[in-house]
Amino acid sequence: MSARSEAKPKSAVAIKGKRPKRNEKGWQAEKSAITRSAILEATIQCLLELGYANTTTALIASSAGVSRGAMMHHFPSRMLVMRAVVDFLHGRRLREYRELMADIDEPQQPLTHEATAKSVEAAWRYVNLPSFVAYQELLAASRTDLELQQVIGPVEKDFEKQFLDTAKAVFPHWKNIARLEGAHDMVHFLMKGMALSHMDVRKKARSKRVMAYLTTILSDIYKEANLIE
Amino acid sequence: MSARSEAKPKSAVAIKGKRPKRNEKGWQAEKSAITRSAILEATIQCLLELGYANTTTALIASSAGVSRGAMMHHFPSRMLVMRAVVDFLHGRRLREYRELMADIDEPQQPLTHEATAKSVEAAWRYVNLPSFVAYQELLAASRTDLELQQVIGPVEKDFEKQFLDTAKAVFPHWKNIARLEGAHDMVHFLMKGMALSHMDVRKKARSKRVMAYLTTILSDIYKEANLIE
DNA sequence: TATAATAAACAATCTTGGCGGTTTTATATT
DNA sequence: AATATAAAACCGCCAAGATTGTTTATTATA
Numbered sequence: 141m142s143a144r145s146e147a148k149p150k151s152a153v154a155i156k157g158k159r160p161k162r163n164e165k166g167w168q169a170e171k172s173a174i175t176r177s178a179i180l181e182a183t184i185q186c187l188l189e190l191g192y193a194n195t196t197t198a199l200i201a202s203s204a205g206v207s208r209g210a211m212m213h214h215f216p217s218r219m220l221v222m223r224a225v226v227d228f229l230h231g232r233r234l235r236e237y238r239e240l241m242a243d244i245d246e247p248q249q250p251l252t253h254e255a256t257a258k259s260v261e262a263a264w265r266y267v268n269l270p271s272f273v274a275y276q277e278l279l280a281a282s283r284t285d286l287e288l289q290q291v292i293g294p295v296e297k298d299f300e301k302q303f304l305d306t307a308k309a310v311f312p313h314w315k316n317i318a319r320l321e322g323a324h325d326m327v328h329f330l331m332k333g334m335a336l337s338h339m340d341v342r343k344k345a346r347s348k349r350v351m352a353y354l355t356t357i358l359s360d361i362y363k364e365a366n367l368i369e
Numbered sequence: 370m371s372a373r374s375e376a377k378p379k380s381a382v383a384i385k386g387k388r389p390k391r392n393e394k395g396w397q398a399e400k401s402a403i404t405r406s407a408i409l410e411a412t413i414q415c416l417l418e419l420g421y422a423n424t425t426t427a428l429i430a431s432s433a434g435v436s437r438g439a440m441m442h443h444f445p446s447r448m449l450v451m452r453a454v455v456d457f458l459h460g461r462r463l464r465e466y467r468e469l470m471a472d473i474d475e476p477q478q479p480l481t482h483e484a485t486a487k488s489v490e491a492a493w494r495y496v497n498l499p500s501f502v503a504y505q506e507l508l509a510a511s512r513t514d515l516e517l518q519q520v521i522g523p524v525e526k527d528f529e530k531q532f533l534d535t536a537k538a539v540f541p542h543w544k545n546i547a548r549l550e551g552a553h554d555m556v557h558f559l560m561k562g563m564a565l566s567h568m569d570v571r572k573k574a575r576s577k578r579v580m581a582y583l584t585t586i587l588s589d590i591y592k593e594a595n596l597i598e
Numbered sequence: 599t600a601t602a603a604t605a606a607a608c609a610a611t612c613t614t615g616g617c618g619g620t621t622t623t624a625t626a627t628t
Numbered sequence: 629a630a631t632a633t634a635a636a637a638c639c640g641c642c643a644a645g646a647t648t649g650t651t652t653a654t655t656a657t658a
Contacts, residue, residue, distance in 0.1 A: 189513065191510065191512065191513035193510075194513065280565075281420065283420065283567070284419050284420035285420070296567075296569075297569065322575075322582060325579050326559070328566075329562035329563045329579060330559050332561075332565060333557070333560065333561035333563070336561060336565060337557075337561060341526075341529075346550075349551045349554070350555060357582060357585070357589075360585075360586075361582065
């Protein structure tokens, strides 16, 4: 691809989705929001397919079906796009996690082994979502990118808090908060490590086995916590 | 830094280490090996401090105290450096892991809770080694870099095998191989996930707690495996 | 002298951010 | 309602800087 000739927009409408009717009062604002959203979604797609380093402004614009000029209008610099994507993913990840956990939300009933197993499966699905992978790409890049670190740091902190709060809400049975936190750490460290180990052999069997072990220990921790009280 | 003016070597001798005496038989070959080694070490350093994307050939050469010309003589392309680093780290990581596990190598004695705990601590130290972090940088980049993927894929496969074999050698008590593999997966997925979660709050306490839980479940798996036989 | 190692300059490509100008939408005025 | 004006959104190009790999020249070694 030549450096001079700007990338041609390919799929503006397809990505932007339904357009609002013209000649309406707030069309401009809505159109602007649509473009903005298209850019964010395109950025996420690029992060997934190309990684942080290869996600250039030109590729984002092309993928979003927007000219580079338009893109620079909405986000004057590359880092500002990433900043917006971080916030965008922050919300989406929390929402998706809560949706996954909602299936097993039965705080009234006594805690069952089944419910615990379901929460583990939900966590596994969670780390395999595009939003998780894209965010992970940003997080990995932030290790050696001070600017990105400053952007993602506070977000990450807030996420962890809300992440844990969600678990607390789903499992109010766990009275011992310290042990719940420990169990929570176990789950998400394990799932994260498993997601980031691109297992090429017997992925399914291994992940199932690990999840079974994890479910067992969670039950044990819970039982032990209740005996103490 | 200008694009034209090549980066000036800064610390050749310091990084290269002791130079062999002149007028010796194989000085040239040795010198070449030293330069090569300096480049690999410098690359690892760059991966640690700057990440894969920002590890440019100019920075590697500068950090190694070598001119870019010299570097391109040894490694005609950037990817060839990375290729060499992958192999280099492959060996180093295995060696370091074995050293860490050597402290608890007591295959003659019956398996103790203490030995299990030590192996978990060794795994935790392992994922905090520079060699692990640098390798992880390459592995992460390989997700969206086909060429790197082809390089690192077979190496990764071989590493996992030898990694597991090492665990088997240290714990011959585990007769049930399937369960040992499961336990092994638990350990290294958990440690990996923990290492890649840049915990900013109560890192030490949380990691200790997780390691304690892990040790417990490992003992349980072991016990259960022995009951079955 | 022939070969290997190092150094320096160079060309080609990419990426970024900015700029001038155009079209579209919103608002004010009559 | 019609028109004028302001504001926002958008487009395409450019210049500066950076990175890579090549080539040419120099130095050291066998």
